[in-house]
Amino acid sequence: MNNAAQYDTVIVGGGPAGLTAALALTRYRHRTLVAESPAAPRNAASRGVHGMIGLEGATPAEVRARAWAELDAYGLTERRDTTADDIAPAPEGGFRTMLGDGTQVWSRTVLLATGVIDIHPDVEGFAACWGRTVIHCPFCIGWENADRTWGLVADDADYAAMAATGFRAWSADVIAIAPPGMDRAEETQRALRAAGSDLVQGEITRLHHHDGDLYAVEMADGTLIDRQTLLWAPPQRQVPLVTRLTDTLGLALDDDGFVTVGADQQTSIPGLYAAGDLTTAWEQGAMNAAGAGARAADAVHFAHPA
Structure with a gap:
């Protein structure tokens, strides 16, 4: 495998979907990598997360900090502050993920939890x-x-x-x-x-x-x-990685441009899962994303036990 670091699962995105999945997979004893872009997250403008029991009013940064403190206590999930630039099926099975820091990692499964990009109108204020x-x-x-x-x-x-x-x-x-x-x-x-x-x-x-x-x-x-x-809900588009995967791997999108998944959060590509806002226009939000991340983790574990 050309000395590429190996994981059970690579999660792309460190929001509610990705971090919930990471915690669940950690407790399933999966060795997990979370690639989280160093750019400001989509919810950076939010003054507080609402609807998540025990976290009411906490800022997105506070939620992330608490989540990583919990994950670090287990020692099975690694965080890298970098993008995932491409994902390709590996000849030996599983996937190779090319990271923005120039490294390459191998995993049996990948979970996309990238969210989407809001296209803001050109309106002053x-x-x-x-x-x-x-x-x-x-x-x-x-x-x-x-x-x-x-x-x-x-x-x-x-x-x-x-x-x-x-x-x-x-x-x-x-x-x-x-x-x-x-x-x-x-x-x-x-x-x-x-x-x-x-x-x-x-x-x-x-x-x-x-x-x-x-x-x-x-x-x-x-x-x-x-x-x-x-x-005012502005239009949305997928992050560049997802757009690339639709072109190179045939990742299926619905008529509105969202990633299609089954009940197990698996995409049209076996072993590649997706959870959170990139899969839905109408069920976006921290609680919905977290629930989808938990479902994805369960599915990954039972299909690919550590």
């Missing part, structure tokens, strides 16, 4: 408000934005229609903001107005805020809409 008063998930920080005026940014009529009732747990004042030309816009606007909401169409060009605290949305025609919170 978006970055400052992101993760605070521009949110992609009401279940994540809806509580922190409760009792404020909300805007639901949507390009789909059915989703826009949810502004009338879908978010009442957090706000009694929610409108939809949609791009020009959205299908069934007039029908949706009538329905929203009848329910005490509204639909505004136009291009958002600027977010007015005080240190990330939104207070108005500016449209291309200069109109200002008083809003304190935007529910």
Whole structure:
């Protein structure tokens, strides 16, 4: 094997999915490597993780630090602060993972837990408000934005229609903001107005805020809409490694570009598993990712016991 370091499993990504899988595999006595990019994680803007029992309000950095303290106590999981640049089937079986530090490792299985990349719009003020008063998930920080005026940014009529009732747990004042030309816009606007909401169409060009605290949305025609919170889920793309694997190994994606997995979190490539946000558009979040990581670890162990 050309003296490549050998592991039972290589996990690419050190977020909730990857670290949960690492802990479970460690307790299954698998020798595991976690390759975690040194770049800022996708949830770096988050001020606290919510919904994870015992960790309520902990920052992502605090969660990672605690997870690694627990993993280090077992001594079977190694961490490398580097990217995984490529993965290829090994002639002798298993996989070779080429790391960004120039080394190569071999493992029987690989778990992709890379998350995805949010494609932020070119809107002034978006970055400052992101993760605070521009949110992609009401279940994540809806509580922190409760009792404020909300805007639901949507390009789909059915989703826009949810502004009338879908978010009442957090706000009694929610409108939809949609791009020009959205299908069934007039029908949706009538329905929203009848329910005490509204639909505004136009291009958002600027977010007015005080240190990330939104207070108005500016449209291309200069109109200002008083809003304190935007529910805005930007499009997403896969990390370069996943894109490469679709080209070189035929890794299957669904129609929306997410990695397809079975009930055991295994991808279309035997021995290659995936867990977390890279597999789903609608079940993203720390708890869902952690659960998927645990399922993947169970499947890896029972299919490939240490």
